Amino acid sequence: MPPTFTQLNLQLETLTAQNLYRCRRIIDSPQGIHLQLDGKAVINFCSNDYLGLANHPAVALAFKNAVDRYGVGSGSAHLICGHNTAHHALEEELAAFTRRERALLFSTGYLANLGVIAALVGRGDAVFEDRLNHASLLDGGLLSGARFKRYAHADAADLASHLANAAGNQLIVSDGVFSMDGDFAPLTNLADVAKQHGAWLMVDDAHGLGVIGEQGGGLLDYYGLSQADVPVLMGTLGKALGTFGAFVAGSEVLIETLIQKARTYIYTTALPPAIAEATRASLKIVITESWRRDKLDTLVKRFRRGAGQLGLALMPSASAIQPIVIGDSRTTVAVSQALLDAGFLVSAIRPPTVPQGSARLRVTFSALHEEQQVDRLLDALAKAALSAEGLA
Numbered sequence: 001m002p003p004t005f006t007q008l009n010l011q012l013e014t015l016t017a018q019n020l021y022r023c024r025r026i027i028d029s030p031q032g033i034h035l036q037l038d039g040k041a042v043i044n045f046c047s048n049d050y051l052g053l054a055n056h057p058a059v060a061l062a063f064k065n066a067v068d069r070y071g072v073g074s075g076s077a078h079l080i081c082g083h084n085t086a087h088h089a090l091e092e093e094l095a096a097f098t099r100r101e102r103a104l105l106f107s108t109g110y111l112a113n114l115g116v117i118a119a120l121v122g123r124g125d126a127v128f129e130d131r132l133n134h135a136s137l138l139d140g141g142l143l144s145g146a147r148f149k150r151y152a153h154a155d156a157a158d159l160a161s162h163l164a165n166a167a168g169n170q171l172i173v174s175d176g177v178f179s180m181d182g183d184f185a186p187l188t189n190l191a192d193v194a195k196q197h198g199a200w201l202m203v204d205d206a207h208g209l210g211v212i213g214e215q216g217g218g219l220l221d222y223y224g225l226s227q228a229d230v231p232v233l234m235g236t237l238g239k240a241l242g243t244f245g246a247f248v249a250g251s252e253v254l255i256e257t258l259i260q261k262a263r264t265y266i267y268t269t270a271l272p273p274a275i276a277e278a279t280r281a282s283l284k285i286v287i288t289e290s291w292r293r294d295k296l297d298t299l300v301k302r303f304r305r306g307a308g309q310l311g312l313a314l315m316p317s318a319s320a321i322q323p324i325v326i327g328d329s330r331t332t333v334a335v336s337q338a339l340l341d342a343g344f345l346v347s348a349i350r351p352p353t354v355p356q357g358s359a360r361l362r363v364t365f366s367a368l369h370e371e372q373q374v375d376r377l378l379d380a381l382a383k384a385a386l387s388a389e390g391l392a
C-alpha cells in the first residue's frame, strides 16, 4: 500500500471546522493601494509597504538598471562567490542609517532571526522573549538550544524577575513595533534590565524601520538608543523599504561573529544584487521624503478618531498597524469577507499567529492612501460590524 495522507486530511478538516483554514488570494497587479485581486479591484489596507515604495518608479528603475549590469541571480552564497559590490555598498549605507559600526545582509528576516539567535546562544545559555514576539524570533530561540523563557508582553519587570538567576550568556529578544498589535516595546526599560544583568539585547525593528523617527531610523532612533544600549538590531527590507531581504546591524565583533557562525547566513544563496541596488534607491527616499511618515501619521490619527466614534475597540497603537480585535475567528473572517465584498482588503489574523481568542482585523496604512479612503473604510467597517453581529 502506498502511504496516504489520511491523518493530514483529517487535520485539514479540523482546521476548516475551526475557521482556521488559510487560503491565498491571487493578486494580478503591482503592490500598492489599488490591487486587482481574484479579478476584482480592491483598496488594500493590509500590506506592510508602509511608505508606498514597493512599486516606486525610482526603485523599479534602480532594479532594472542593476539587472542590466549584474544579471538576475547572485549565483552563490556570500562566502563563496555571491557577495557583490551592490551588497557591500548597501551594507555600508545600512550601517550609517542605523548608526551602527557594521551591517550584514540576510536573504530574509526569518533567516536572519534564526541565524542570529543560534549564533549568539546555545546549550548552557538562556534566551528571553516577549510572548508576543514574531514567530521567527520564537522559532530562533527554540532552535538555538538555549534555555527558552517567555516573559509577559512588554513587561520589563517580569523580564527582570526571570533574569535574576540565569547562568551562561543571556540574550533578551523583542520586536520593536509589535507586528500584530502595533504597540512599541519598552526598549529603554529593556535596555536597562539588560545592562543590570549583563545580558545582550536584540531588537527586531521590522515594523519601525523607515516608519518611525524623523528620518525613518526606527524605534531605536526614536528612543535614542545606541549600539551600546541595543547591541543587536535586526531590520527587514520587505516592509517600509519596499524591496526584499533583511539585515543585522551592530559592532564589528558581532558582524564578524555572524559571518563565521550564523548558519542561515553561510548556507544560503545571497540576495540578487539587483534587490540590493533597488534597496539603495529606496533607502534614499526613506531618508529624504519625510512627508511619507507625516502622511502616515495623519491617516492613522484620522482612522483612530473615526474608529473611536464608531465605538470600535482599538489597541493602544501609534504605529501604521491598527488592529481591531474581534476575538472569535469565525466572526473575524466574516467581517473581513464583508469588507472585501465592499471593495476593501483587510486580512483576518487568527491563531496561532495571535493568541487564542484574539483573532483580529489587522488594518495597516500606507503613505499612498488618501484621507477619503480612510473614511470609506470606516463606513464599510461600521456596516460590516453590524452585519457580523447577526452572523456571530
Ligand SMILES: *Cc1c(COP(=O)(O)O)cnc(C)c1O
Pocket: 107, 108, 109, 110, 111, 113, 134, 136, 175, 179, 204, 206, 207, 236, 237, 238, 245, 246
Ligand atoms: C516580517 C517579519 C519578519 C520576517 O521578515 P521576512 O523578511 O519577511 O522573512 C521578522 N520579524 C518581524 C517582526 C516581521 O514582521
